[in-house]
Amino acid sequence: MSKQRLEIIGQDVDVDVDADAGADACCRRLAAAPLDDDRAAELAKVFKALGDPVRLRLLSMIASQDDGEVCVCELTPAFDLSQPTISHHLKLLRQAGLIDCERRGTWVYYWALPDALARLASFLTVPRSAGATA
Amino acid sequence: MSKQRLEIIGQDVDVDVDADAGADACCRRLAAAPLDDDRAAELAKVFKALGDPVRLRLLSMIASQDDGEVCVCELTPAFDLSQPTISHHLKLLRQAGLIDCERRGTWVYYWALPDALARLASFLTVPRSAGATA
DNA sequence: AGGTTGCATCAACGAACGTCAATACAAGCC
DNA sequence: GGCTTGTATTGACGTTCGTTGATGCAACCT
Numbered sequence: 001m002s003k004q005r006l007e008i009i010g011q012d013v014d015v016d017v018d019a020d021a022g023a024d025a026c027c028r029r030l031a032a033a034p035l036d037d038d039r040a041a042e043l044a045k046v047f048k049a050l051g052d053p054v055r056l057r058l059l060s061m062i063a064s065q066d067d068g069e070v071c072v073c074e075l076t077p078a079f080d081l082s083q084p085t086i087s088h089h090l091k092l093l094r095q096a097g098l099i100d101c102e103r104r105g106t107w108v109y110y111w112a113l114p115d116a117l118a119r120l121a122s123f124l125t126v127p128r129s130a131g132a133t134a
Numbered sequence: 135m136s137k138q139r140l141e142i143i144g145q146d147v148d149v150d151v152d153a154d155a156g157a158d159a160c161c162r163r164l165a166a167a168p169l170d171d172d173r174a175a176e177l178a179k180v181f182k183a184l185g186d187p188v189r190l191r192l193l194s195m196i197a198s199q200d201d202g203e204v205c206v207c208e209l210t211p212a213f214d215l216s217q218p219t220i221s222h223h224l225k226l227l228r229q230a231g232l233i234d235c236e237r238r239g240t241w242v243y244y245w246a247l248p249d250a251l252a253r254l255a256s257f258l259t260v261p262r263s264a265g266a267t268a
Numbered sequence: 269a270g271g272t273t274g275c276a277t278c279a280a281c282g283a284a285c286g287t288c289a290a291t292a293c294a295a296g297c298c
Numbered sequence: 299g300g301c302t303t304g305t306a307t308t309g310a311c312g313t314t315c316g317t318t319g320a321t322g323c324a325a326c327c328t
Contacts, residue, residue: 030190030193030194030197030198030251031194031197031198031246031251032198033194033198034191034194034195034198034212035190035191035194037187037191040187040188040190040191040194041187043184043187043190044184044185044186044187044189044190045185047181047182047184047185047190048181048182048185048186049185050177050178050181050184050185051178051179051181051182051183051184051185052178052182052285052286053171053174053175053177053178054174054286055178056164056169056174056177056178056181057168057169057171057174059164060164060165060167060168060169060174061168063164063165063260064164064165064166064167064168071304072304072305073303073304073305076304076305078168081286081287081288082287082288082289083304083305083306084287084288084289084290084305084306084307084308085286085287085288086305087305087306087307088286088287088306088307089286090305090306091306091307103294103295103305105294105295105296105304106294106295106296106303106304106305107295107304107305108304108305108306112165112260114260117164117165117258117259117260118258118259118260120255120258121254121255121256121258121259122255124251124252124254124255124258125251125252125255126197126246126248126251126252186315186316188316205274206274206275207273207274207275210274210275215316215317215318216317216318216319217274217275217276218275218276218277218278218317218318218319218320219316219317219318220275221275221276221277222276222277222316222317223316224275224276225276225277237275237324237325239274239325239326240273240274240275240324240325240326241274241275241325242274242275242276
């Protein structure tokens with residue numbers, strides 16, 4: 001139920017980092033039990049954020065940074081896209097709870113939220129042997 | 135490079151279960167290094183397939199089945215959607231390499247492909263401590 | 269053969285998405 | 299103050315997506 005309100009940036013998007021921090025990891029497995037509508041909608045939002053090559057590359061660039069954070073000014077020129085487009089994708093990743101940002105002087109820095117990734121990973125993990133090559 | 139050709143169903147979609155089975159898990163981590171365009175596009179296709187509540191519920195219903203497989207006739211009535219819509223979503227999940235199917239008499243059975251899920255899970259896994267609650 | 273049931277495909281619709289140029293805002297510098 | 303740089307927002311565009319009714323096809327059953 002924790003809302004993040006990035007006043008620094010002045011965006012009033014009200015990112016819902018809800019994420020149900022209370023629920024145990026074991027109960028949130030894809031293969032454990034059929035998803036109810038609410039959880040499915042909640043998860044679909046995050047996966048949809050990952051369902052774009054540009055956002056995937058952005059997140060990868062952010063998450064693989066040694067400093068743990070990247071300036072937008074480093075991200076934008078890495079793409080053959082306009083600056084507003086990059087900004088839009090970053091906003092979507094942020095609304096999905098995958099990254100967060102902070103303005104520092106003129107520049108804005110983004111970093112990944114490892115918990116969100118870890119939750120997704122454990123959600124996709126199949127408890128079984130997971131053998132079969134196909 | 136293995137192509138699946140479900141002649142049983144008569145679909146000539148040429149599902150690319152490519153998945154680069156040769157690459158080691160360690161090299162395919164999100165946070166390991168910036169993704170190149172090709173890998174990003176390949177992965178985005180799979181995440182996009184997961185980016186819909188209906189498909190997420192479908193996959194969950196399929197993956198959580200004890201038998202390991204489900205008849206479409208069990209899936210369709212679980213949704214408030216038309217039969218073509220469910221069929222369409224199943225097709226997308228199959229094209230993403232997440233599930234597979236087989237016709238058995240009049241009925242068609244679907245099952246999950248655990249390897250695909252495992253690959254995604256390991257891709258999202260961040261090697262670091264992954265501490266920070268936010 | 270004809271009829272029925274289960275599921276995929278087709279064609280069309282509105283809604284959502286990705287992209288951009290133009291603009292607005294924030295912070296630094298002169 | 300005005301100018302410049304970095305980033306977010308707006309409004310518009312074409313494209314893709316989710317959904318549906320209609321149709322097609324495959325397998326069963328008389």
